[in-house]
Amino acid sequence: MKKRVVLYINQFFAGMGGEESAHIPPESKNTILGPGAAFTQAFGDEAEIVGTVICGDSYYGEHIEKAREECLKLIRAFEPDCLVAGPAFNAGRYGLACGDICTAAQRELNITAVTGWYSENPGRELYGANVFAVPTVDSARGMKDAVAKMSRLALRLMSGEPMGPAREEGYFHRGIRKNFFHEKTGAQRAIDLALQKFHGEAFQTELEMPVFKKIPPAAPVKDIKSAKIAICSSGGIVPKGNPDHIRVSSAMNWGKYDISKLDDLTPENYESIHGGYDRTWALEDPDRVLPLDEMRKLEREGAFGKLYEYACTTTGTATSVANAESFGREIGELLKKDGVDAAILTST
Amino acid sequence: MVREIEKTAGIPVVHIATIVPIMLTVGSNRIIPGIAIPHPLGKPGNDEEDHAARRKLCERALKAITTKIDKQTVFKE
Amino acid sequence: MKLELRQAFVRDVQWGEKTQMKEGVLFIDKADALSLLAEEKRFTHLDMDLARPGESVRIIPVKDVIEPRCKLEGKGECFPGFIGGSETVGNGATLVLKGAAVVTVGPIVSIQEGLVDMSGPGTEYNPYGATCNVCLLVQPAAGIEKKEYETALREAGIRLAWYIADKCRDAAIDRSDVYEMADSVEGKAAECGSNLPRFVYVCQAISQGLLHDTFLYGVDVKQILPTLVQPQEIMDGAMISANCVSACDKQNTFHHQNNPVVMELCARHGKDLNFLGVIVTTEMMTLVGKIRSSEYTVKLAQMLGAQVAIITEEGCGNPDTDICMNAKNLELAGIKTVVIGNEVAGQNGASQGLADVTPEMNAYVSCGNINELVELPPMKKIIGDIRAIANVSGGDEKSIGSDGTIVCEIQSIIGSTNELGCSKIGCEWI
Known part of the structure; x- marks a missing residue:
């Protein structure tokens, strides 16, 4: 049986207008809109888009709790296995909405959720620790690539098989470290890395140096x-x-x-x-x-x-x-x- | 831990430990180098020296508490 | 130096009338083996047990693991400073009982002992689920100081490992590997040509007092300045663990004997690199000690003309400062570095994993998050005392389920995040 997927998009990708329509409240359609066609094709026999939920970007941003609740209700009605939101590229409000609705769908509906955004999208800063998102370019010219990555990730997550590292599976990591087994031992990896570094080739550390937080010193005690x-x-x-x-x-x-x-x-x-x-x-x-x-x-x-x-x-x-x-x-x-x-x- | 206490309580917190680079890395602001990892405030061996060393570090901590600083500072004396 | 490792493959271990190897089976004469330690007054109780790969057996609390080795030809004896004299080892031929190990077990000294499982998911984390293990079980004499107890058990394990190898001198050899390289820098350059990058291996050994020590030729390394060792000496047991840092990242004597960085660099010497030698350095407990050792390490590397250094850590926390200093100082001296270490990223993996960092440490090989939880199914037989998990680093009173299942951090498994890079474990972002 095909998995059931709901697509969340904004007014623009639903063909309902640009900025002038950004205030439209949530609504749902049984039809496939915007990137839905590309997702349908990418999902093949494994999943299908059973409905589309649309919300204006400004509406979501300005009434975040209400918008979330209304969208969840519309999504729930389709009884989906998965929510796919966006991709939002570098659209800030759209990215926030995608991050928020994915977070809520995971928590409230207990379903898989996937989105996609540009690395600097503010949605990533706010919701990146909660949701699976794929990296995209900063504009809709990267739609084809984003849809391919998002659909692949959604199918992987829905399969219930253990998820691999972000680096291999192609999603933005959520700030969590997990143990995996490599093909080579640590010693072999270290020597390979050292040779790459010595020969001036590109090399990838296995742990980026973290940045510790600093704070301004507190005022001294006077008396x-x-x-x-x-x-x-x-x-x-x-x-x-x-x-x-x-x-x-x-x-x-x-x-x-x-x-x-x-x-x-x-x-x-x-x-x-x-x-x-x-x-x-x-x-x-x-x-x-x-x-x-x-x-x-x-x-x-x-x-x-x-x-x-x-x-x-x-x-x-x-x-x-x-x-x-x-x-x-x-x-x-x-x-x-x-x-x-x-x-x-x-x-x- | 030091940084979060300082931030939450809004009070100066003096950090006494042996490995200064770690204190700098984790963001402690008022830093005093201790004597050794297993006894940051002690000089085992001679009781008198042991107490004197500890007292000196405590006095230095009081001085650090009352000193105005604008960046991470190691109080060496 | 030229060392031939003559390996007899051990496929099974059994009690026998005589300690010997016969057709791949290691027989142990228990009474004879225990008589080795008959004079040892620091134990009140001595026993031995056997554990084989695939058996439903859990060994806990494990202190050290040692591979049975002895010299067949050449100067000195394996485990110099403990067995025989202090002649330089690393030349001639050495018998290795490959697939066998001595495992020392006894009431907990400190928190840093761990467990070894012979079957199930726990075997993925170390080599000891796949070795035929001769377990030495002891009870310390009443009133004995911890330091004495640790010394006694360390020595007993080494003596037993050497005794077993010594009794098997006529074992049939299944495989032989020769490790030969010139002694001098010039000789190595002649072997490798001038184009291959010149590597040193900087092996940080923990050296922080009671139960946190390492011995080199019988010398406690917290008393040394960083020093130079040829790789073959390490294979002959020049480095001994006296070490009870967390089970996951304490380097057992077995790890040292089979040091994967040494073995891998030897294997690639003359192919894609020139292996100049091993710098054994310390992880001291004072800042001045850390600075001295790091400065000295850089100087030795420069005297050898090194271009690349592989640095391995032992333990976590303050040794993070040693890896940072070594990486930074070597890089500033123009020597490219790679560090092998692990991470303390919390049970949920969301915490920052290192106590100290530096931008120069830009090539880090991670051997896992020590805090990640693992569920280990119950085993039919326990060698040692299962209750020890409550006091082992990474475990607590709640770690043992009523059916014997253990839920603990992988920190409690011996060698699980070994920072010599023994296993294939790694840590990634998700």
């Missing part, structure tokens, strides 16, 4: 004598027995520990559970990682106002950057709520 200061650590320093079951590596959580009644960390009250370094010295004296003893002395001497009542800690080894960032946000919320003025974070 240190009344400042409340927190100590935090990713060095795996926790109360003995690790009450929050923080993992020794690849941490999934962090702990908040009351240190208000402690002056010194000792092997009796605290320990290191970190799996990434030799813990001999941290076990002997956990202050070597989380410096409670000296901070307490400095507090008593009046070098700063007050040590925050809690220490926030986790383990940093093999912990993904995404997890570390979310711990940071959670700890940041806590410190903000409790009126902390500055923090010292130690890492191993």
Whole structure:
């Protein structure tokens, strides 16, 4: 049996007019419009376009929730296996609409969704992590190629077979890394790559260097004598027995520990559970990682106002950057709520 | 983690660790080089030196907290 | 140096009256083998077990894997510094029991041990599901320090691997490969002609103290400056793992003996490249140590006249700084680099995978995301203690299902993302 596909397009590709018609609300047709003919041909015996849903680009952009809901209703009525949206090329509003409706169709209707856009289409920036999209050129002159790629990807996804890497299957990656097995070993690949690089040939790294986010520095504390200061650590320093079951590596959580009644960390009250370094010295004296003893002395001497009542800690080894960032946000919320003025974070 | 605390709470966060390039890479703003990975704030061996080293780093952290900076800064002393 | 690897193919392993090879079957005299360690006071309990490819067996917690090898001809003995003296190895002939391995198993030292499956999806991730494994099981003596326990088990594994090979000196040889190359840079140039690109291999070995060490000729590498080694020395067991970083990316002694970068560069020496040698360098725990080793590595590479360097990492996290420094410093010295490493991209694969980055590291071979989850079906037999998964990096208390199924990060599987590039695993964008 042929798979059922609904095509989503804008007013322009539906032949209903250009910018002057961009405000038209969603409607559906049983006929094949615009790129539909090319898709029908590309799908061959495997799938067919069972309906077309049209929405004006401005309408979608200006009434995004309403447009989404109406379009979903129209799409659902066709009982499709798949939604194909666009291709949007470099049309910004159209790209956003395609990205939004594909995201919604996947989530709400639990069906496959595919779109296509130019690399700089703003839809990609916003929805690229959610949807399968193929790269296109920036204008409709690339229609034939885009339809071929989109239909191939849609059929691949509908087949239920495991999806290969973006590089091989020809879609924009969604920012996710997945393990695959190559034909050659890592050592063989490395030497091939080195020879290409040496001979000045084009070469492809297997991991592009990521760009870490930077932020402008926070303003300094003005009055240190009344400042409340927190100590935090990713060095795996926790109360003995690790009450929050923080993992020794690849941490999934962090702990908040009351240190208000402690002056010194000792092997009796605290320990290191970190799996990434030799813990001999941290076990002997956990202050070597989380410096409670000296901070307490400095507090008593009046070098700063007050040590925050809690220490926030986790383990940093093999912990993904995404997890570390979310711990940071959670700890940041806590410190903000409790009126902390500055923090010292130690890492191993 | 440091960057997100600083951003979320809007307060200066001093990062003390041993491998300065990593702190620069992950976007920490106030950076203090620690002593060694397994004991960033300690000099095991002599108890007195151990405490003195730790105290020095803590004092430097307090100084970093009160120093105005406009870019990532390594506080070497 | 000229080394002949005489390989006897091991197709099965059985208990026997005498430790020997007979028609592809490795027989182990258990009592005789265990008597090797009779004097070892650091263990209270010693036992052995056998595991063969395809069996429903899971081995956990595994510390090291060693390939049985011994010298048949030439100076020294395999595993120099541990077996025999410290003569330079790498010349003559070496017996390899190909398809056999000694696997050391014992209560967890730290979190960095892992598992080996003999059948099912777990076998895709390392070579040890396909080897006939002689497992050494120990219990440490009460009150023994972890460091002592690690030392004892490391030495025991090496002794057992050497003992097995030693008893099989008359085994029929199924295949022989000769690795010969000139000792000097000039000699290598004469072998290769002047047109082939001159490669060095920069092998970063973790060197961070207790349970994070590597030995070279019996010397703890955190005490060395980067040094030069001929590829054949590596094949003769000059590098020994004492290493308990995460199971997925700790280099076992077996990995070193069969170092795929060394083997591949040797195979291509004189064909499309000129393999100048191996620079063994460190991954130190201080910044000053990292800088010193990286600077020294570049200098050695320059003294050899290298044009290209393959750099391999061990572990993840702070060693990312070592690969960045080495890539950057070598590139600045005009030496093209390729790095082999892995990624810590989170269970969902959406996180950034490296702790440190540099634009010069523009040719990176990825041996997988260590956090990706894998489901390993239950096995009929467990060698060791299945409960260890709760303390192994990449696992936790919830990793074991009631039927014995394990759901863990591939981090928990020995060698799954090995950064010498042993396997075909890679990581891609989806």
